[in-house]
Amino acid sequence: GEDVEQSLFLSVREGDSSVINCTYTDSSSTYLYWYKQEPGAGLQLLTYIFSNMDMKQDQRLTVLLNKKDKHLSLRIADTQTGDSAIYFCAESGTYKYIFGTGTRLKVLA
Amino acid sequence: DVKVTQSSRYLVKRTGEKVFLECVQDMDHENMFWYRQDPGLGLRLIYFSYDVKMKEKGDIPEGYSVSREKKERFSLILESASTNQTSMYLCASKGGELFFGEGSRLTVL
Numbered sequence A: 001g002e003d004v005e006q007s008l009f010l011s012v013r014e015g016d017s018s019v020i021n022c023t024y025t026d027s028s029s030t031y032l033y034w035y036k037q038e039p040g041a042g043l044q045l046l047t048y049i050f051s052n053m054d055m056k057q058d059q060r061l062t063v064l065l066n067k068k069d070k071h072l073s074l075r076i077a078d079t080q081t082g083d084s085a086i087y088f089c090a091e092s093g094t095y096k097y098i099f100g101t102g103t104r105l106k107v108l109a
Numbered sequence B: 001d002v003k004v005t006q007s008s009r010y011l012v013k014r015t016g017e018k019v020f021l022e023c024v025q026d027m028d029h030e031n032m033f034w035y036r037q038d039p040g041l042g043l044r045l046i047y048f049s050y051d052v053k054m055k056e057k058g059d060i061p062e063g064y065s066v067s068r069e070k071k072e073r074f075s076l077i078l079e080s081a082s083t084n085q086t087s088m089y090l091c092a093s094k095g096g097e098l099f100f101g102e103g104s105r106l107t108v109l
Helices: none
Strands: A004-006 A009-013 A018-024 A031-037 A043-050 A055-058 A061-066 A071-076 A085-092 A097-099 A103-108 B004-006 B010-013 B019-021 B023-025 B031-038 B042-051 B054-057 B065-070 B073-078 B087-095 B097-100 B104-108
Touching: A004 A085, A009 A018, A018 A085, A018 A103, A031 A061, A031 A071, A031 B097, A043 A055, A043 A061, A043 A071, A043 B097, A071 A085, A097 B042, B004 B087, B010 B019, B019 B104, B023 B031, B023 B087, B031 B073, B042 B065, B042 B073, B054 B065, B073 B087
Parallel strands: A009 A103, B010 B104
Antiparallel strands: A004 A018, A018 A071, A031 A043, A031 A085, A055 A061, A061 A071, A085 A097, A085 A103, B004 B023, B019 B073, B023 B073, B031 B042, B031 B087, B042 B054, B065 B073, B087 B097, B087 B104
16 A cells, blocks of 8 residues: 655754655655645645656755655755754645654754 | 644544544535544544535544534534544545544543
8 A cells, every 4th residue: 555654753953954764655645745844733735746757856955756766865955943843744645644653853952 | 824723622422422523614515524633543544425415435434423404514423432533633624625624532431
């Protein structure tokens, strides 16, 4: 079945770049997503990439998609303490979204 | 702004009690979802609904049921709560992207 995997934790220093990685199994997904969850809140869409793209940049965020390896990554440049959160990647089918386990990003001042 | 409202943020229930979790969206979306979030497991789909009175089982429907009598409201029902249903429950509605509620943290004693 479909599966999305992420490492559970990442710790970076303020001002450094963060790279959060994700692997997925369903090659038919049209879109792949990154969601952010701050403490005590629901998930918010951070960015997404269409499956026929290799890269998408949005201010401090860069998404890279390697379809051959089914690997998705999110790079956050100049990471700030406000970026501390759980980051989920997700792939979507017709109705269903399959989410990864989430990566908890801790930013050290 | 799209709003997905989960009426109960925190609930404490006893084993065997019937539990209702309510979710309301204000954007006339057809598709609504209930997820369960557990540390290290990410989000797992319990049920989704693609129209009024229409529902589909997700990946972990056992012990849960749902109700969608009106388009804006999607309820999750635990007929007889058990301790292994202690979790964070997230409702989402889909209109282009997924919009999440703030979550309902349920503790079953």
